[in-house]
Amino acid sequence: MQGSWLKRLVLGGCLAVAPLSLVQPAQAQAEVKTPYWASIQRDEAFARAGPMATYQIEWVFRRKNLPVKVVKRYGEWRQIEDPDGWTGWMHSNMLSRKRTAITKSTVGAIRSAPRDSAKLMWRVERGVVGLLGDCESGWCEFDVEERNGWIRQDQIWGAGEP
Structure with missing residues (x-):
């Protein structure tokens, strides 16, 4: 999937993106059952191979507001699925509950x-x-x-x- 259209857009694209003004804290995310929708709230967000900072970074998302599906939780970590179906682990502070x-x-x-x-x-x-x-x-x-x-x-x- 590394050659997919979305991956190229995630790393280098500058398509129109709506601004997000409100971000809910990670505590609010912890109360929600999986799966649920979220969006990337940072200009640069790291997706790792596992739910800890010691795991290798597998992907760097450079697409603020990109919608993702949260499929699992592990402490402050969320396993996400992107629009292409790729999955990885992201710290909850890089995600927003704002729907995009x-x-x-x-x-x-x-x-x-x-x-x-x-x-x-x-x-x-x-x-x-x-x-x-x-x-x-x-x-x-x-x-x-x-x-x-x-x-x-x-x-x-x-x-x-x-």
């Missing part, structure tokens, strides 16, 4: 309301990260740098049940 999503369609349509017939507001290409709002009837509110609208849930990763 990433587009997985080649081109996604952002509409004014949650239906195919609604006005087309703008389009997003694959790999755009945005804040995730409410989801209903297969549509989710999606906000990229304060430009918002509705996108089909099947066009994003990070929505629905983890």
Whole structure:
């Protein structure tokens, strides 16, 4: 998977990313059962082979706000799964409970309301990260740098049940 489109974006991409203003502390994360959605809250976050700082760093994420799925917990460590299905361990202080999503369609349509017939507001290409709002009837509110609208849930990763 090292050659996948997302890995190249994670290391070198500069696609639009919505700002995150609130971050919940690791204590709040400890109360949640796995799996659950989270996002990377740092500009540079290390994923390790195991749940301790002594384990080798396997990947460096350089994509703040990237959605991840937390699949296991071990103390202050979280085993995450990224949008490509890669897993590694990350310290909880590098994660936020702020919900984000990433587009997985080649081109996604952002509409004014949650239906195919609604006005087309703008389009997003694959790999755009945005804040995730409410989801209903297969549509989710999606906000990229304060430009918002509705996108089909099947066009994003990070929505629905983890």
